[in-house]
Amino acid sequence: MLTTPDQDPIRSNHADWCAPADALGLAPDVLGARLAEAAAYAVLQRMAPVLRHDMVGAIQPVSILMALLQKRMQMPEPDVQAIAKNLASVSAAAKEVAASCINAMGWVASNDNPLVNLRTSVDEAAQLMAMELSAAGLKVSNHIFDDSAVVPQSFFRSLLMGALLAFCDQHPIEGSLEVTLDTGLEATGQPVLFTHSTHSTLLTLRTVPSSTDKTLVPADTIRKSRCIDWSDIQALANYLDVTMARGDGWLTLDFAGSRR
Numbered sequence: 001m002l003t004t005p006d007q008d009p010i011r012s013n014h015a016d017w018c019a020p021a022d023a024l025g026l027a028p029d030v031l032g033a034r035l036a037e038a039a040a041y042a043v044l045q046r047m048a049p050v051l052r053h054d055m056v057g058a059i060q061p062v063s064i065l066m067a068l069l070q071k072r073m074q075m076p077e078p079d080v081q082a083i084a085k086n087l088a089s090v091s092a093a094a095k096e097v098a099a100s101c102i103n104a105m106g107w108v109a110s111n112d113n114p115l116v117n118l119r120t121s122v123d124e125a126a127q128l129m130a131m132e133l134s135a136a137g138l139k140v141s142n143h144i145f146d147d148s149a150v151v152p153q154s155f156f157r158s159l160l161m162g163a164l165l166a167f168c169d170q171h172p173i174e175g176s177l178e179v180t181l182d183t184g185l186e187a188t189g190q191p192v193l194f195t196h197s198t199h200s201t202l203l204t205l206r207t208v209p210s211s212t213d214k215t216l217v218p219a220d221t222i223r224k225s226r227c228i229d230w231s232d233i234q235a236l237a238n239y240l241d242v243t244m245a246r247g248d249g250w251l252t253l254d255f256a257g258s259r260r
Contacts, residue, residue: 036239039232058100115150136168169227175209206250
């Protein structure tokens, strides 16, 4: 069953969603962009610990190699070949650190918006969010097998990541989170509303409960930053020109008409 803004208890509790745009002194398109910006920041805030962990993990080998190099250089008769080998290792590790830092900064302020492979993006999202998904009792099951499917990087880093976080926060259930893609002329499976074109590119996320009755830890007891709710996902979808529909345990994102 679909919900409307006045029926959604999460969205109806947000004054910014209920207040008319003119009451806030903003044009509707400006208000929509501000809401999407706030939602993207909330997603980024949740991703910050993971990105920080990746950078620290890349830096640690450099520290170890430098300590080893220092010891070898302080020996009475330094092994020049061993030192040269260590220097090569430090150089390679430094390049990995630079790549990790550039990738992390790309989440904060990207200069471009390239197309990225959707299947590998879902796998990357599941890897980055392993802790969040585990706490919510969910395991991503990627059923996208078409390597030709691509999406803008902004779609992956904001809307897709945000959708996964929303499932963790708003629909925690012991089971799997299936991700499928339909690029046929007529989308099948979950209901679709207001597709942008006759050629639908429909991404579906759906929870499949397991047979266990595991008690899950409430999301607000395991983190300090705020939860991601469906109003955040709707704001991001609107800004990216993506049609969103959702019901009990499922979400569809039709990005056939996306221009960003």
